[in-house]
């Protein structure tokens with residue numbers, strides 16, 4: 226996480242310079258200290274006052290104009306935890322590749338030992354020019370992080386590759402850079418979403434689960450370096466590197482978990498699995514003219530309980546408990562009955578928690594430890610709290 230980190234935000238002269246303001250605001254919101262540096266070119270596109278207002282200190286532009294810091298480039302470069310250049314023009318990329326120090330930003334880039342991340346933005350012809358491609362390849366080899374530009378509308382109405390990556394994607398890349406890699410090489414399987422049990426060819430019995438909490442768990446684990454398999458009933462965005470196994474019914478989810486869970490170090494069952502399904506699935510569509518149908522239900526297998534019974538030695542098994550009453554007592558019962566290491570209980574009746582919302586509030590329960598209350602927060606923060614507990618169990622293991 227970028228909280229407490231000192232990030233030099235270098236802004237160079239491109240039409241996308243205005244997006245640096247949004248990047249700065251997001252980084253400051255995430256707790257970073259943003260030191261803005263603008264090139265002369267950037268000043269033609271963006272008012273320094275605007276960026277100063279949304280960064281952590283006033284914009285610095287010149288090598289020589291600060292009476293308090295006679296050699297600002299070394300001071301700025303030495304104290305940085307990251308130098309982020311967004312947008313990065315072809316000129317600054319070339320200068321950095323060649324080691325040319327012509328202004329404050331290029332001096333900072335050479336004077337720092339901190340990681341450097343560049344976010345190129347330019348016209349398609351320039352981005353695809355062999356000189357630019359060569360410069361980018363050399364910088365990558367030197368360990369510079371490159372946030373690839375997107376395809377889209379460019380200045381002048383042209384459409385093509387070269388548009389600055391979305392500010393949210395750039396901030397996510399920064400977060401990944403600072404993320405603890407305490408799950409590096411760990412095999413994690415997460416289930417997500419509500420199952421849908423077919424009644425006939427068009428109707429299903431479903432539930433209100435959105436899959437957002439499960440997807441946030443997968444994203445958090447991946448960011449911490451885990452190899453993640455996500456068994457999911459929903460089609461939500463997944464971070465690069467996560468292997469998705471799409472399923473729909475409880476039976477399909479059970480089959481997928483039977484395949485993927487045995488080899489996992491950590492299994493988190495966040496899915497809302499139907500407890501009952503229609504005993505017989507009608508082929509085709511039930512017609513109104515045939516009268517009100519009687520749908521006979523049968524229980525589905527309890528996937529998590531099965532995983533608990535077959536749990537390999539050393540695996541950490543985590544369940545969720547959706548409750549409307551007696552949260553802790555009910556969750557504790559499930560913790561023991563399903564042989565879990567942790568259970569994450571959420572009060573699905575409380576405002577802004579549980580199903581469909583972007584936020585959640587949970588109590589994490591384990592055996593022999595006090596319940597941990599995680600107050601209302603976005604689902605990614607809840608996911609981070611769950612994996613913090615998983616990591617502490619792993620670290621305590623002999």
Ligand code: CTP
Nearest residue numbers: 494496498499525526527528529544545546547
């Ligand atoms: N679960 C499962 N298979 C089922 C039902 C639930 O694997 N058929 C898992 C869920 O993914 C969750 C945990 O069991 O991790 C608890 O689910 P929950 O619906 O809260 O509890 P149930 O065991 O179904 O009990 P109840 O519905 O009576 O509260």
